[in-house]
Amino acid sequence: MLVIGCILLVIFLFLFLKEKRRISLSYLLTTSIACIAIWIIYFIGSNNSSNIIGITLLLLIFGLIPLGVISFGIYLLFNGKLMLQKEGKRLANLLSAAVGLVVLSIIGMGIYFFVSTYNPRTHMYYIGLLLLTGYFSFIFVSYLFYAIFYHFQKVKYTPDFILILGSGLIGDKVPPLLASRLDKGMNEYIKYDRKPKIIVSGGQGPDELVSEAFAMKQYLLAKGMKDxxxxxxxxxxxxxxxxxxxxxxxxxxxxxxxxxxxTNNYHVFRASIYARMAELKCEGVGSQTARYYLPSAFLREYIGILVMYKWWHVLAVCLIIFMLTIV
Structure with missing residues (x-):
């Protein structure tokens, strides 16, 4: 496992240095870390099997995993409640609560099947559910870990342009989420001695009085930028x-x-993938987002990633179902 993990890590570093804006890198990084972690756990267990410290460490490691999953589910439920309080009673704001409910429901089903009488068919269905949950959890953890890692990468060149991505307006007004992007863009503009041109990007939505780009430009002009x-x-x-x-x-x-x-910090990695697809030599810079908003935002980004590569995931799900039918 250690050798596999190190090989995957070397491959990751090689590909990262060539082009870091790829979702496949997240899977490589997570798999390499998982292989190394499994080897460390095995090493602790095999070399300390009669040692109280070794046994305690193993119990702690394996105990923290289910505890962490349960805590994650409960946290998402409370976050969903907070989202409804702060962002309004809209369906989109229920996302984190819905995911938390699914996580806790799967755990509850597992406890039920563990204590109930064995039934081959229903237990096989649950195993299939666990496999699918494990697959999508791996995709989520890989994406989240790499998105955070990518966000902290520093820009190592002086840009000619600073592109500020639009988001929804309230009528013709810039809301706080978009204002944070514009303020960050201005900070970057000042950071580079006001030399880059700023591009404000965004069309007009059906419920918007003006285009996002127009409202963004008016915001920057009011802040003292030159036309x-x-x-x-x-x-x-x-x-x-x-x-x-x-x-x-x-x-x-x-x-x-x-x-x-x-763009906002949670959106940097997925936006960078679109930049690569558009053949734009561009690195992302993230503006701050309220902490309570991040779980729901990252979940939406994760769904966006799934949709971007939907046919790969459809194929993976079909393979899992096929393997279950032949067992």
Missing amino acids: QDILMEDKSTNTFQNMLFSKRIMDNVKQEHKSIFV
Whole structure:
């Protein structure tokens, strides 16, 4: 296991240095760490099997895993309640509570099957549910761990452009979430001696009075920015179009260019994947988000990642179901 883990880690580092904006890197990193962790647990157990300290460490490790899962489920339930209080009674704000309920329900089902009379069919269904839960949990943990890791990567070049990604408006007003992106973009602009051009990117939604780009530009002008330093991209309706349409503006202004994009911290990694898909040489910078909002936000990003690579996940689910039918 140690050898496999080290090989995977070396492969991860090689690919990371070539192109860090790939979801496959998250799976490599998580698998390599898991292999090394399994070897450490085995090493502790095999070398300290008669040692009270070794046994205690093993019990602590294996005890913390189910305790952590239960705590995670309970935390999500409370977070869902907090989301409803602070963000309003909308279906989207129930996401963290719904996931917490699913986690605790699966644990409850496991306890029920453990104490109930053995039934081959129902127990097989539960094993299938556990396998599917394990698969999607691996994808989530891999994504979350790498997204956090990626967020803390420093930009090592001076950008020619700073792309600020839009989000929803309230009528024609910039809400706090978008304001945090704009403030961060201004900070980056000042950091680079006011040399980069800022591109505000976002079209007009059905419930918005103006385009996001227009409202964003007005916000920056009110903060004291110069009109000539702000470029508008007001046709995009999603993150991929933000990147693609903004790249066309950059190409028209300067043939060879480097850029950074600004979005909220939870969105940096997924947005960077879209930047790669748009062939935009761009690194992400994240603005701060309220802590209570992060669990729900990361869960939405995770669902977005699943949708981006849906056919791979459909294939994986089919393989799991197929293996269960032939057992």
